Amino acid sequence: MRYPVFLATTVFLVIVQTALVPELSDSYRLFDLIIPLAIYFSLFRPFLDGLPILLAAGIMMDMVSGAPIGIYLTAYLWLFVAFRQTRRWVRIKQSILFQIIVILGVLFENALFWIAISTQSGRFVFSPKAVQLVFFQILWTVIAAPILLMMFHAIFHAADRLGEGSMRENGKPKAP
């Protein structure tokens, strides 16, 4: 039960950021909504829960985007692995810490894009518009990250409970 819910959430986020958000505001784009998901899986879920979902999310995003193939996939895997290590030192229960980590994730993904563009064009690409874009993405992150954290908690815990319920039912000896 867990994986269909994870996958549905991922598809929902991909659709929101490719079809809904651009309709609302094309100028100041929202940050990549899969980043908080990747960080959530990294910090709060078992390794095997996150890995297949982030692989699917990365492939999906790479397919719908005009970015170089694999850039989203690698970005998510990097975030997943890197922030998983922080669990050893920091206990992240507060949404403010989650916000900060998502901001770092957003900066990291933008840095990856910037490197990709600069290497592709063979020159140092820098523009005030890009800085403005990243700034707005960070603002959006501050607003949206706690909401997404609550949403993920609610959905995935419900999925866990459903899964446990169905396991208990399946485990029961059948009445003669």
Next chain:
Amino acid sequence: MFSKKTMVVTGAIVLIVLNGIVFSFNYIRKSSFQSPAVQTVLFFVGPLQDGISRTIEFAEDIWTHYFFLVATAKENDLLRRQLAEAGLQIHECREMALTNARLKQFVEFRSSTNFTMVAAEVVGKDPSPWYRTVIINKGKSDGLRNGLPVVVPEGIVGKVTGVSDGYAKVQLIIDRNSAVDALVQRTRARGINGGLNNTLCRFDYVLRKLDITVGDTVITSGFDGIFPKGLPIGGVTKVFRRNAGIFQEIEITPFVNFHKLEEVMIILNLPEIEMTGE
């Protein structure tokens, strides 16, 4: 004791006398204002009448301003709903009129060219702000394949870079990885049109010596084997010539408003490459 006749006559007389007394009292009351009896009666009855009258008024007030207003409120709700529906219908009509105008432009554009074209709707946009692609709702089953040019009546939009059965990915000309062989309509100066940022294009590899000014129109050259020759791209908005270097830096504002892109047309029959040169 008395005969019947006598009793009738007596009764009649008594009644006449009583009438006389009543008339006399009526005259006295009219002439000498209120009699004490009337005053006494009015003293007791007046407030009661007043109370009853006020109670009725109060009840009437409640009826007209509360119970009656419940019906009015219901009617108000109904009218509001009808108004909202009418507003929605007006919005739909306006939207239909706008779509109609756009599609009319498309039909005119289609009939003015010899290309075989298929129309598609934009259903999704690139999730990354660094790259500019859109997803359209036509794919392999409609004859689309990689490399086909995508246009609108205002100018070129981009090219198909990925196709599935029912959908295709289109790289816009404002994408940094886009490259379109183009020339300036007035001077026939040739260069490569590429994406600069979210709204603008750059015109690269244009020799310094070539005459290009702000306001010039840039069109497709047809040499890239993707876009037919002569389709509009945009207008030159900035020209910068450095002291050194063999090329000039040119900025182009595309004619197509990519923020409002809703429908596009895909040219299915690719043009033959014309290598005549200009």
